[in-house]
Amino acid sequence: MRLISLLAVVLCLLAVPARAELEITVTGGDVSALPIAIVPFTQVDEVQLDLAKVVDNDLSRSGRFRTLPRTDMLQKPSQVAQVDYGTWRAQGMDNLVIGQVGRTETGGFFVRFFLLDTVNGKQILGYDIPVRSLDQMRYVAHQISDLIYEKLLGIPGYFNTKIAYVVATGLGYQRNFQLVVADADGENPRVVATSREPLMSPAWSPDRKQLAYVGYERGRSAIYIHTLATGQVRKLINEKGINGSPAWSPDGTRLAITLSFENNPDIYVLDVNGGNRRRLTDHYGIDTEPSWSPDGSKLIFTSDRGGAPQIYEVSVDGGDARRVTFQGRQNLRASYAPDGKSIVLVNLDAGRYRIAVLELATGDLRLLSDGRLDESPSFAPGGAVVIYATQGARGAELATVSIDGRVRQSLRQAGDVREPAWSPLAR
Amino acid sequence: MYKPMNKNVRLSLVLLSALALGACASSGKRTADDGRAQGAATQSGTAYNDNISGSASQIGGEGGYDASVEAERALSTNIIYFDYDQSTIKPEYQSVVDSYAKYLAANPAAKVRLEGHADERGTREYNIGLGERRANSVQSALTAQGVSSAQLSVISYGEERPANLGHDEASYAENRRVQIIRQ
Numbered sequence: 001m002r003l004i005s006l007l008a009v010v011l012c013l014l015a016v017p018a019r020a021e022l023e024i025t026v027t028g029g030d031v032s033a034l035p036i037a038i039v040p041f042t043q044v045d046e047v048q049l050d051l052a053k054v055v056d057n058d059l060s061r062s063g064r065f066r067t068l069p070r071t072d073m074l075q076k077p078s079q080v081a082q083v084d085y086g087t088w089r090a091q092g093m094d095n096l097v098i099g100q101v102g103r104t105e106t107g108g109f110f111v112r113f114f115l116l117d118t119v120n121g122k123q124i125l126g127y128d129i130p131v132r133s134l135d136q137m138r139y140v141a142h143q144i145s146d147l148i149y150e151k152l153l154g155i156p157g158y159f160n161t162k163i164a165y166v167v168a169t170g171l172g173y174q175r176n177f178q179l180v181v182a183d184a185d186g187e188n189p190r191v192v193a194t195s196r197e198p199l200m201s202p203a204w205s206p207d208r209k210q211l212a213y214v215g216y217e218r219g220r221s222a223i224y225i226h227t228l229a230t231g232q233v234r235k236l237i238n239e240k241g242i243n244g245s246p247a248w249s250p251d252g253t254r255l256a257i258t259l260s261f262e263n264n265p266d267i268y269v270l271d272v273n274g275g276n277r278r279r280l281t282d283h284y285g286i287d288t289e290p291s292w293s294p295d296g297s298k299l300i301f302t303s304d305r306g307g308a309p310q311i312y313e314v315s316v317d318g319g320d321a322r323r324v325t326f327q328g329r330q331n332l333r334a335s336y337a338p339d340g341k342s343i344v345l346v347n348l349d350a351g352r353y354r355i356a357v358l359e360l361a362t363g364d365l366r367l368l369s370d371g372r373l374d375e376s377p378s379f380a381p382g383g384a385v386v387i388y389a390t391q392g393a394r395g396a397e398l399a400t401v402s403i404d405g406r407v408r409q410s411l412r413q414a415g416d417v418r419e420p421a422w423s424p425l426a427r
Numbered sequence: 428m429y430k431p432m433n434k435n436v437r438l439s440l441v442l443l444s445a446l447a448l449g450a451c452a453s454s455g456k457r458t459a460d461d462g463r464a465q466g467a468a469t470q471s472g473t474a475y476n477d478n479i480s481g482s483a484s485q486i487g488g489e490g491g492y493d494a495s496v497e498a499e500r501a502l503s504t505n506i507i508y509f510d511y512d513q514s515t516i517k518p519e520y521q522s523v524v525d526s527y528a529k530y531l532a533a534n535p536a537a538k539v540r541l542e543g544h545a546d547e548r549g550t551r552e553y554n555i556g557l558g559e560r561r562a563n564s565v566q567s568a569l570t571a572q573g574v575s576s577a578q579l580s581v582i583s584y585g586e587e588r589p590a591n592l593g594h595d596e597a598s599y600a601e602n603r604r605v606q607i608i609r610q
Contacts (some may be wrong), residue, residue, distance in 0.1 A: 040438055065548075086449070124525070166588075168587075171592065175588065179586075198584060198585075198587035198588065200551060200552070200555075200587065201551070201552060216582075219540060219580060219582055220582065221555075221583075222580075236603065240557055241559065241583075242556065242559055242583060244552050245552045258552065258555075259554075260556075260559055264559075264560070264563075265555075265556040265559070286553060286556035286557065286560065288552045288553055288555070288556050289550065289552045289553065302552075302553055304553075308512075309549070309553055330549070332549065332550040332553050333550040333552070333553070346550055348549075353548065372594075373547060373548065373594070375550050375551065376550070376551070391594065418551075419551065
């Protein structure tokens with residue numbers, strides 16, 4: 001038996017727990033979804049969290065897996081020796097996950113799990129994960145989901161990630177804005193900033209330790225950088241006029257932002273400490289919503305220099321901008337897929353703002369959403385899923401869609417939920 | 428005297444009648460919510476009444492109704508609405524600009540904040556740009572009438588502070604606006 005140890009990497013957030021949690025609904029599914037049974041782990045009494053349930057939710061919500069309901073399980077083994085492969089094979093469950101959660105001799109915990117191939121009666125994965133404290137159990141469960149997802153599909157899992165979003169409640173000058181960070185499955189929401197003035201445009205640093213966002217103070221907008229572990233907030237910039245659209249460079253050393261103090265909105269690049277500010281575009285149109293290419297060599301941005309907003313590309317060294325989008329009356333707020341081959345954007349056509357993916361090599365534009373006012377799209381880490389904001393029946397909510405358009409999730413809570421930003425994977 | 432008001436010979440006639448109406452309505456009973464007179468003044472769109480206008484002073488002199496009250500009333504129309512994705516000030520809102528231009532010229536210490544807003548269509552940061560463009564358009568109109576830029580500040584809220592939370596054209600029309608806020 002091969003046992004590999006690894007440490008659970010946990011992002012600790014010193015922040016206030018939010019009252020409301022995102023409620024998740026999944027629709028659609030992949031016809032080629034892989035059958036998998038995740039048996040409840042045997043757990044020591046101190047561990048309240050049902051780890052197998054967390055794994056089951058992660059995998060089934062991805063749309064790439066079809067999980068077996070517990071009521072249909074004919075046996076509930078927790079050790080490899082107990083498994084009757086034929087029973088699972090007969091139920092069409094080609095893949096089986098079993099596990100245990102116990103105490104270590106040094107006073108901590110361990111989580112041991114196995115991914116088994118029931119067709120060949122073989123072990124595919126086996127891990128022994130030490131866990132220092134109970135509050136890390138949920139992250140260990142997501143880590144297990146990531147390991148299974150990557151092993152069976154060949155692409156990195158994205159379950160051990162976070163989502164930042166903005167919640168607006170109330171009317172007029174009583175309106176209240178909250179910047180919230182939650183686990184990717186909506187659990188553990190934490191309010192990291194709250195304001196009577198708008199909070200906008202959260203953006204994760206590549207090491208996912210910091211969030212840049214836009215707020216207002218003393219009659220101006222400002223860009224702040226919030227360090228999640230300490231709760232410390234630093235003002236990056238607060239020029240006259242617009243300070244907006246922060247986007248981290250892939251190496252985390254610089255940000256692209258929108259400033260208008262030199263007359264009208266243009267794209268600038270500056271160091272994380274605020275130094276070395278450089279103007280990248282200079283046009284009387286509105287230039288905004290920059291996004292870096294994964295290799296950091298160029299940026300795409302929204303500009304209405306041609307009359308209506310469209311996406312343009314410019315080298316990080318400046319120079320002439322090149323128009324990228326041509327289909328639809330407007331195209332806005334584009335960002336790159338992790339492989340840099342496509343971009344996701346907001347497309348206006350026939351009076352509807354919808355999310356679309358543009359293949360850069362072919363120019364092929366594919367609509368991914370069906371709303372009227374869909375916005376703020378971005379790829380989840382790994383690039384298999386796009387998250388965006390949409391108008392639901394009870395107010396603005398978040399949605400995800402697989403890039404083949406087959407699997408959809410809605411994530412909602414009280415108030416207008418908008419501007420989702422998916423954290424990078426832990427490194 | 429009417430030179431800076433240009434088109435306002437016609438408007439001042441409307442204003443006169445509005446003031447006369449106001450004076451009549453308020454005679455004998457002066458309450459804060461003089462709805463009829465206020466409605467007339469607002470509907471006429473004439474807005475600010477020049478302090479040095481003899482006629483207004485005369486009327487204002489009766490029953491404690493002075494020009495500053497009318498000036499105040501005129502300034503209460505402080506919102507300029509815009510067409511979709513546009514930042515051009517439409518003719519019907521020129522009077523709002525005119526009244527604030529006069530107010531600011533007459534009160535050099537006064538300052539106003541120009542808050543630009545957009546409807547919810549389009550992306551949020553683009554709408555921040557659009558709101559600023561609208562506020563800048565009002566700023567230019569005011570400075571063109573001699574207002575010092577030191578009296579003006581511009582802020583854009585984009586679509587973040589809607590006046591109406593509806594999702595139809597009527598709501599959108601209320602949200603595409605610049606609010607002039609005295610400070």
